[in-house]
Amino acid sequence: MTEDGIVTEPADDELLTIGAFAARARLSAKALRLYDRLGLLTPARVDEISGYRQYRAGQVERARLVALLRRLDMPLARIAEVVDADGPDAADLLAAYWADVEARLAGQRTLADYLRGRLSGRSSEMYGKFVVETVDVPERVVITETRHTLADELPAWIGASIGRLEAAARECGGVTAAPFVVYHSEVSMESDGPAESCVPVADEAAARAWVAEHGRTWETGVRVEPARRLAYTRITKAQVAHPQILAAFEAVEEWMRARGLSYGGPCREVYFADWDAAGAGDPVCDVAFPVV
Template sequence: MRPGLTIGEFAALTHLSVRTLRRYHEAGLLEPAAVDRFTGYRYYSADQIPPAQVIHRLRELDVPLAEVKSILATDDPKRRTELIAGHLQRLEEQLDRTRSAVVSLRQLLRPDPADLKVELRSVPARTVAAVSDGVTLPDVLPWYAAAMAELDAVFPPAEHTGPPGGRYANELFTEGAGAVTVFRPVRSPHRAGRIEVLELPAIDLAVAVHHGPHDDIDVTYGRLGAWVVEHALAVDGPIYETYLVGPRDTDVPDAWRTEIGWPVFRVTPD
């Protein structure tokens, strides 16, 4: 009587190739139930089919072999779930980055500069409620979400006198870290927690509107920057964003509207 399933039979049942099964054996990831000491033939038991299928699914998700081994080695279901969840989170983040890159590339492959409408605007000085901090570029989105949530908690909609905005130091883009401010124009700005009362200076901006989700907002940034340089208007200073319609207004990303304001030489008001 045979000691179990041959490696070929086991490969057919688990959809793991013979070559892969041999590699997993050598790595100590999935050892055969028995190995014939004379022929070297590997034999597997039916009980090994479920763990082999788990390995197959994990490898389809690009879980590294070392992590697969850790997942299979632990007897703690909670720990096993944490290991798998951690990898899934990394995959989701990678998918988001890939999706953003695809959207941007599609926009860049069919540019239409004539579609970009730029307005030269003199923005008066404003007193706003704001949260400011030094932030690294990868942390901007979570930091922004937390700061806006804090502003919204202190200043309800009845207090709002305009859409929220952000001010981003050039170093954030050139060095990967810099000063960031998010703010709300409100009736009675006051301090609370991280919130401060901030005097935004009068400034002249070249303004363009980015339509839709922020996956390809860098394309609009680039087109606006090129327009400013072409018209010899650029000056040093932070970039301003105004969130006319955003995730706090609608859960339909295609409806989002973000104004990007690039500092320019003073223009004559209309």
């Protein structure tokens, strides 16, 4: 305050007690101590004897931003990235985080709808939301990578393994069809499969030579996938997440039972779209069972 009684804003480098700073930032002293402990907002000065904290007035905006980002349930590591970034970069980081949140919510909404139907005895009605069709696929040579993995690790492994196989396909005459993942046993939070990523390629001899050289590194292999008829339903990116995707698998199985069809092999997911470019509501995958 000046001699004329006019209230002035403190300069950015002026030191404030934790109480004064908390009032300016509209936060509690407890919250400020937490942010300090988490490394998100470090006091400008801490008295060696008393332990009293002092903050610069210029830290107020960072304190308010941290508090707002925490209200978005943003993980602490990502909050640190945002508040340490420059304006446009910080905005991009926030946009990327919120896109992830919306994708997760879209998937959870799908799961909640399915579970409401199941718990209320309307499972058949829920299955009816999936359009099931059949398609005949020809015999194909595939290079593969196999992994025992739990459901929480599965998405990262699928993306990485298909990426490795598609890169390898350049030495095997090129990719001839959409990559797919075969589940030889259940993959969940309790069961680890195994799962097998497959990329169809043009040159069998080149594929076998590539596997002979690299097979031990990533548990890769090569085989001839026989011609099959698949019963499948097409799902969106949001629906791919586990356990939401289980509703799609069950819908196809129910469709098969209603028509007296038998299983002709393990179930699979066929990834035909650019995953990174797709939005939560875009079709990206066919959930399929070989049928006879």
